[in-house]
Amino acid sequence: MKIEIITIGDEILIGQIVDTNAAWMGRELTQCGFKIAAITTVGDQSEEIIRALDAGFERADILLLTGGVGPTKDDITKHTLCQYFHTALTFSDEVLQHIESIFLKRNIQLNQLTRNQAYVPVNSTVIQNREGTAPILWFEKGQKILVSMPGVPFEMKTAMTDDIIPRLQQQFLAKDYLRRSYLVSGITESALAMRLAEYENRLPAGFSLAYLPSYGYIRLRLSAWGEERKEEIRQQGRKLRLILGDLFVAKSEKSLERLLGERLRKKGLTVSTAESCTGGYIAHRITTVPGASDYFEGSIVSYDNHIKEELLEVDQKTIETSGVVSQAVVEQMTLSVAKKLKTDCSIAVSGIMGPDGGTREKPVGTVWIATLCGNEILSQVYHVGNSREENIERTASLAILQLIKMLTHKQING
Amino acid sequence: MKIEIITIGDEILIGQIVDTNAAWMGRELTQCGFKIAAITTVGDQSEEIIRALDAGFERADILLLTGGVGPTKDDITKHTLCQYFHTALTFSDEVLQHIESIFLKRNIQLNQLTRNQAYVPVNSTVIQNREGTAPILWFEKGQKILVSMPGVPFEMKTAMTDDIIPRLQQQFLAKDYLRRSYLVSGITESALAMRLAEYENRLPAGFSLAYLPSYGYIRLRLSAWGEERKEEIRQQGRKLRLILGDLFVAKSEKSLERLLGERLRKKGLTVSTAESCTGGYIAHRITTVPGASDYFEGSIVSYDNHIKEELLEVDQKTIETSGVVSQAVVEQMTLSVAKKLKTDCSIAVSGIMGPDGGTREKPVGTVWIATLCGNEILSQVYHVGNSREENIERTASLAILQLIKMLTHKQING
Numbered sequence: 059m060k061i062e063i064i065t066i067g068d069e070i071l072i073g074q075i076v077d078t079n080a081a082w083m084g085r086e087l088t089q090c091g092f093k094i095a096a097i098t099t100v101g102d103q104s105e106e107i108i109r110a111l112d113a114g115f116e117r118a119d120i121l122l123l124t125g126g127v128g129p130t131k132d133d134i135t136k137h138t139l140c141q142y143f144h145t146a147l148t149f150s151d152e153v154l155q156h157i158e159s160i161f162l163k164r165n166i167q168l169n170q171l172t173r174n175q176a177y178v179p180v181n182s183t184v185i186q187n188r189e190g191t192a193p194i195l196w197f198e199k200g201q202k203i204l205v206s207m208p209g210v211p212f213e214m215k216t217a218m219t220d221d222i223i224p225r226l227q228q229q230f231l232a233k234d235y236l237r238r239s240y241l242v243s244g245i246t247e248s249a250l251a252m253r254l255a256e257y258e259n260r261l262p263a264g265f266s267l268a269y270l271p272s273y274g275y276i277r278l279r280l281s282a283w284g285e286e287r288k289e290e291i292r293q294q295g296r297k298l299r300l301i302l303g304d305l306f307v308a309k310s311e312k313s314l315e316r317l318l319g320e321r322l323r324k325k326g327l328t329v330s331t332a333e334s335c336t337g338g339y340i341a342h343r344i345t346t347v348p349g350a351s352d353y354f355e356g357s358i359v360s361y362d363n364h365i366k367e368e369l370l371e372v373d374q375k376t377i378e379t380s381g382v383v384s385q386a387v388v389e390q391m392t393l394s395v396a397k398k399l400k401t402d403c404s405i406a407v408s409g410i411m412g413p414d415g416g417t418r419e420k421p422v423g424t425v426w427i428a429t430l431c432g433n434e435i436l437s438q439v440y441h442v443g444n445s446r447e448e449n450i451e452r453t454a455s456l457a458i459l460q461l462i463k464m465l466t467h468k469q470i471n472g
Numbered sequence: 473m474k475i476e477i478i479t480i481g482d483e484i485l486i487g488q489i490v491d492t493n494a495a496w497m498g499r500e501l502t503q504c505g506f507k508i509a510a511i512t513t514v515g516d517q518s519e520e521i522i523r524a525l526d527a528g529f530e531r532a533d534i535l536l537l538t539g540g541v542g543p544t545k546d547d548i549t550k551h552t553l554c555q556y557f558h559t560a561l562t563f564s565d566e567v568l569q570h571i572e573s574i575f576l577k578r579n580i581q582l583n584q585l586t587r588n589q590a591y592v593p594v595n596s597t598v599i600q601n602r603e604g605t606a607p608i609l610w611f612e613k614g615q616k617i618l619v620s621m622p623g624v625p626f627e628m629k630t631a632m633t634d635d636i637i638p639r640l641q642q643q644f645l646a647k648d649y650l651r652r653s654y655l656v657s658g659i660t661e662s663a664l665a666m667r668l669a670e671y672e673n674r675l676p677a678g679f680s681l682a683y684l685p686s687y688g689y690i691r692l693r694l695s696a697w698g699e700e701r702k703e704e705i706r707q708q709g710r711k712l713r714l715i716l717g718d719l720f721v722a723k724s725e726k727s728l729e730r731l732l733g734e735r736l737r738k739k740g741l742t743v744s745t746a747e748s749c750t751g752g753y754i755a756h757r758i759t760t761v762p763g764a765s766d767y768f769e770g771s772i773v774s775y776d777n778h779i780k781e782e783l784l785e786v787d788q789k790t791i792e793t794s795g796v797v798s799q800a801v802v803e804q805m806t807l808s809v810a811k812k813l814k815t816d817c818s819i820a821v822s823g824i825m826g827p828d829g830g831t832r833e834k835p836v837g838t839v840w841i842a843t844l845c846g847n848e849i850l851s852q853v854y855h856v857g858n859s860r861e862e863n864i865e866r867t868a869s870l871a872i873l874q875l876i877k878m879l880t881h882k883q884i885n886g
Contacts, residue, residue: 069684071508073499074691076492080513085487094485096524099494099511106531110510113527117520128661128685171662212859247542248585270483271542277488331752331773337759338745338752341773345751348827348860356779359745359755359771361764365813369770369783399779413762445626446762 059230060095061087062118064110066126066135067209068101079124079214090223091235102126104138111142115202120226125209127175127192136195139206140179143197147177150184150193157191185221189213194221203229236288237281238295239311242302243459247271250305257301265294273442273452274459275307275314307463314458315343321465322353327402327431329461331357332370332395334382335409335425340454355399360391370394383408383420385437388428392437396430403465404430405457409442411449425453429461436464473644474509475501476532478524480540480549481623482515493538493628504637505649516540518552525556529616534640539623541606550609553620554593557611561591564598564607571605599635603627608635617643650702651695652709653725656716657873661685664719671715679708687856687866688873689721689728721877728872729757735879736767741816741845743875745771746784746809748796748822749839754868769813774805784808797822797834799851802842806851810844817879818844819871823856825863839867843875850878
């Protein structure tokens with residue numbers, strides 16, 4: 059049973075917003091055993107939408123649409139769907155009541171444009187939007203299914219989780235998709251591929267191994283279809299881990315920040331960060347995890363040097379002699395933040411993210427990262443690249459990874 | 473001249489990574505006057521790629537492909553393109569030399585898999601990848617163009633900026649695309665649409681007005697094609713601003729953090745943040761802007777209450793009586809961080825991002841935001857929603873917006 063995700067909206071085509079909905083849907087559906095055939099984004103024009111529906115039904119049995127259903131003029135999906143399914147709109151009192159209840163709760167007055175959202179296609183099944191006003195529409199035509207949802211992320215997510223995925227599972231009972239993910243670090247993608255070439259060639263038919271490279275690490279995903287291969291995939295996974303040896307960091311699909319959270323929680327440790335060039339991004343990544351307050355205490359973002367000196371008590375002389383991007387400075391930062399914020403572990407970074415600020419000895423992309431666990435400090439220099447945004451992203455990943463590795467390989471004293 | 477962006481990679485379909493490349497390309501190309509017909513993502517299978525190319529060339533003249541060209545086994549784009557354009561691979565010494573120079577610079581040994589990247593299709597124009605090893609391939613077939621690029625963001629961005637966009641511009645001399653963007657705040661999308669209904673109906677033919685709602689604000693984009701309409705769009709823009717009145721924040725396409733940076737720089741002011749629930753995300757947003765060190769000094773992320781008390785000197789009694797999510801606490805935080813970090817302005821937030829931590833009086837989504845400029849403080853309570861990640865995003869936007877508005881409307885004293 060193949061699914062295509064279709065995102066509707068000029069704002070995505072022109073790059074005004076990034077389509078994070080599709081990634082979320084892809085992840086959730088894959089985990090439930092559905093296969094994603096493609097993701098398509100088209101603008102708010104009727105003929106473009108119809109063309110995408112035609113192309114979509116050629117490669118998939120189920121089309122999941124998001125976007126194009128807001129109250130304003132540039133949203134025309136509903137009318138296009140009526141045309142596509144040869145039906146007309148009818149007014150739904152039930153949907154109106156739902157909309158009214160939402161406006162009442164938010165204490166805003168209902169206007170005509172929002173009232174229009176209560177018009178729904180005659181031959182569709184209407185699913186109430188638990189988080190917003192635009193109803194979710196479910197169409198069936200022979201063996202094909204089309205579901206139209208709002209593009210607002212949390213409205214879409216609630217609808218998918220509470221209504222659409224359960225219905226799809228009931229209707230199609232997806233064949234089991236088995237997979238195992240391995241987080242690998244300390245090797246380039248091509249060197250890893252060569253190391254695994256023989257293993258890959260010997261994989262049983264129907265098994266596949268995918269390389270998903272990220273900043274500072276690579277995820278390997280071993281997968282196969284069918285409940286009956288459970289034991290086989292376990293064996294293949296064990297074989298893979300043996301070949302990986304020291305490169306193996308964790309068997310997990312989780313994000314680095316979740317992995318870090320798990321390790322800290324398991325050992326009952328707390329963490330803080332002292333950030334210069336990442337400007338708070340490492341703290342942000344750590345706190346995206348629900349319940350992070352159990353182990354994360356806080357951060358000092360010392361973007362300007364005077365804050366490094368005053369709040370983090372970094373020695374002015376050290377900055378003068380070693381430079382602000384140096385081993386000595388990040389080590390002082392990591393020690394100081396752990397002491398000030400009273401945490402067992404800490405992360406400190408200082409680097410040059412660009413586009414300006416590079417020198418001959420320390421070009422843009424030079425980053426020092428120190429991590430502390432108990433009374434032990436690990437500090438390392440990295441060269442992350444040339445683009446500011448990616449440098450920040452990459453530095454945060456490397457810093458979190460450095461602490462994960464430290465927590466994995468050592469016992470904490472002190 | 474229409475362009476379709478095609479992203480290749482299983483890792484995007486299964487939601488392992490979010491496709492930020494497409495958004496970046498959409499934005500850059502739109503700004504140069506090209507029109508994006510669609511964005512499609514397909515997996516690493518030859519038949520899926522070919523189907524996407526066929527569908528793409530039906531709606532666009534130019535296909536820009538990213539991804540599917542790394543050294544490992546799951547990347548098969550190059551062979552598929554040979555098949556599609558009825559050509560074969562040949563070894564390029566020039567590309568090999570380039571790859572060798574990159575490996576030398578990075579001090580890694582070249583292996584066979586990477587060497588294979590020097591095989592390129594006979595009838596394509598090869599553009600050297602300035603940032604990595606996979607060459608960029610440019611195919612032409614009659615009036616149609618296809619360009620294949622790596623999926624690594626900064627490699628793709630450099631290639632687009634330095635090579636591909638200039639070539640496309642030279643070849644097609646895109647017709648001028650005129651547009652003006654207005655940042656609007658303090659109204660719902662539907663209420664704004666009603667307010668602008670008459671204006672929209674009277675817009676001259678060929679003009680369009682798009683609503684691009686974000687967290688806490690809406691962007692209006694007025695657009696038209698053709699150099700000759702320059703005066704007309706200016707007039708329509710003035711009319712729109714008059715109707716918007718107080719809702720108007722800025723005429724800009726820039727991100728909130730860039731806008732804030734501009735306002736601060738213009739007035740010669742500095743800023744710091746004191747963050748509880750956003751965990752450093754506001755500081756991060758501010759520091760994604762190149763040159764932010766000119767006005768951003770640092771941040772204290774006081775995730776745990778003991779840090780609010782110790783580092784931000786928030787009165788323990790205030791926390792006990794008003795609660796940590798309260799006007800009194802954020803006002804103390806904003807004052808204290810500005811004083812400690814010696815800045816003219818500051819932002820402080822405290823709220824409940826969820827999924828846990830809500831109470832009857834203060835449900836998940838309750839946030840207090842205080843902003844300070846000189847000797848004036850503005851504090852406001854917001855209710856942001858139910859989903860943790862979006863609550864953090866939305867809170868950061870609202871906080872930055874609150875300071876932008878404060879800087880817009882007032883003179884700074886003290």
